[in-house]
Amino acid sequence: MTISPQKTGVAFPTPRAPETTTCANTKHDLTDADRSAMTARLLDKIQATGDEHERELLREEVVILNMGVARAIAHRYRQRGLNLDDLVQVAYVGLVKAVNGFEPKHERDFLSYAVPTVSGEVKRYFRDFGWTVRPPRRVQELQGQIAKTSNELSQQLGRSPRPSEVASALDVEVDAVIEALAADGCFTPSSLDIPVGEDGSATLGELMHDESEDFGSAEARIMLGPAVRRLGERDRRILELRFFEGWTQEQIAADIGVTQMQVSRLLSRILQDLRDELT
Numbered sequence: 001m002t003i004s005p006q007k008t009g010v011a012f013p014t015p016r017a018p019e020t021t022t023c024a025n026t027k028h029d030l031t032d033a034d035r036s037a038m039t040a041r042l043l044d045k046i047q048a049t050g051d052e053h054e055r056e057l058l059r060e061e062v063v064i065l066n067m068g069v070a071r072a073i074a075h076r077y078r079q080r081g082l083n084l085d086d087l088v089q090v091a092y093v094g095l096v097k098a099v100n101g102f103e104p105k106h107e108r109d110f111l112s113y114a115v116p117t118v119s120g121e122v123k124r125y126f127r128d129f130g131w132t133v134r135p136p137r138r139v140q141e142l143q144g145q146i147a148k149t150s151n152e153l154s155q156q157l158g159r160s161p162r163p164s165e166v167a168s169a170l171d172v173e174v175d176a177v178i179e180a181l182a183a184d185g186c187f188t189p190s191s192l193d194i195p196v197g198e199d200g201s202a203t204l205g206e207l208m209h210d211e212s213e214d215f216g217s218a219e220a221r222i223m224l225g226p227a228v229r230r231l232g233e234r235d236r237r238i239l240e241l242r243f244f245e246g247w248t249q250e251q252i253a254a255d256i257g258v259t260q261m262q263v264s265r266l267l268s269r270i271l272q273d274l275r276d277e278l279t
Contacts, residue, residue, distance in 0.1 A: 030065075035065060035066070036109060036110070036111065038065060039062055039065055039066060039110050039111075040104075040109075040110065042058050042061050042062050042065070043062060043102065043104050043110060044104065045058050046058045046059060046062075047104055059096075059099050059100065062099045062110075063092075063095055063096055063099055066095060066099075066110075066111075066114065067092065067095065069095070069111065069114065069115070069118070070088070070091035070092050070094065070095040070118050071088055071091065073091050073094075073115065073118045073119055073122060074087040074088040074090070074091040074122060075087075077122055077126065082125075082126065082129065086125075087122055087125070090121055090122050090125045091118050091121065091122055093121055094114075094117050094118035094119070094120065094121030094122065095114060095117075095118055097117060097121065098110075098113060098114035098117040098118060099114075101113075101117070102114070102155075103155070112154060112155070112158055112159075113151070113154060113155045116150055116151045116154040116160065117151050120147035120148070120150065120151050123143070123147055124144060124147060127140055127143055127144065136223075136277060136278055138277070139179065139180050139183050142170075142172070142176060142177070142180040143180045143181075143183070145170055146166055146170070146177060146180055146181065149161075149166055149169050149170055150166055152169075153165060153166065153169060163177045163178050163181065175226075175229075179226050223278055224274065224278070226277075227273075227274050227277035227278065228274070230277070231270065231273070234256060235266070235270050235273075237256065238252060238256065238263070238266055238267060238270060239270060241255065242267060249263045249264055249267070
C-alpha cells in the first residue's frame with residue numbers, strides 16, 4: 001500500500017533544483033548537533049519571513065533535514081505485521097505535521113516536539129490498520145486522545161508526560177489512561193511456533209496446557225476486569241453473590257434490602273452495562 005498526499009491531506013516535499021536545497025548534499029554527514037542547529041536556524045527564518053512561498057521552501061528544508069529521524073522512528077515498529085515502507089511514509093506524514101505545528105516561541109528543541117508527533121502518527125496508523133484483535137472502541141478513542149494530548153504536553157513540558165498528567169489534561173481517570181497505554185502496541189499475537197527455553201528446543205504452543213477450564217474464560221476475564229471495576233460497589237456485590245457465590249435472587253434481595261423483582265432488574269441493567277463496555 002502506498003500512502004498518497006491525497007489520502008493524508010499532507011503535501012510531501014517535492015524535489016527542487018540543487019541550488020535551493022541547502023542541505024541535500026551534506027545531510028547524511030551531519031552530526032546530531034549540526035542537524036539540530038541547522039533546523040533551529042531554518043525554523044527561525046520561517047518565523048521571520050512574511051513570504052509564504054519562502055516559508056514553504058524553508059519547511060521543506062526542515063523536513064528533508066530530519067527525514068532520517070522519521071525513518072529511525074518507523075524502524076522501531078518494524079516486524080509487527082505492517083509493511084515497513086508504509087510505516088516510513090506515515091512517519092514522514094508525522095514529520096510534516098510536526099514542522100507545520102512547531103512553535104519556536106516555546107523555546108524547545110524541535111526534536112522534543114517532532115519525535116512524539118511522529119511516533120503518535122505511526123501509533124495511530126497501527127491503531128487504525130494493525131489490530132489483529134481490536135480493543136473496545138472507548139479504548140481506541142482514548143488512545144487517539146492520549147496521543148494528541150501527549151504531543152501537546154511534550155512541547156510544553158520538554159519531556160514525555162506522565163500518565164497522571166495526561167489523565168488530568170483529558171479529565172479522565174488515571175486507570176483509564178494506563179489501560180489504554182497497556183493496549184497500545186498489542187497489534188499482532190505472538191506465534192505459538194516461537195522457540196522458547198535456553199536451547200530453543202520447545203515452542204510456546206507446546207508449553208500451553210489445553211485442558212484447564214480456566215483457559216476458556218481467560219479472555220472474558222481480561223476484557224471484563226476493567227469494566228467490572230468501574231461498576232458501583234453495590235453492583236459489584238450483586239455480581240459476586242449471583243455468579244461467584246451462587247446465591248438466588250431472593251437471597252440477594254434480603255442481603256441488600258430490596259425486592260426480588262428489583263434484583264432481577266438490577267442484574268439485567270448491570271449485564272447490559274457490561275455488554276455496552278465491550279462493544
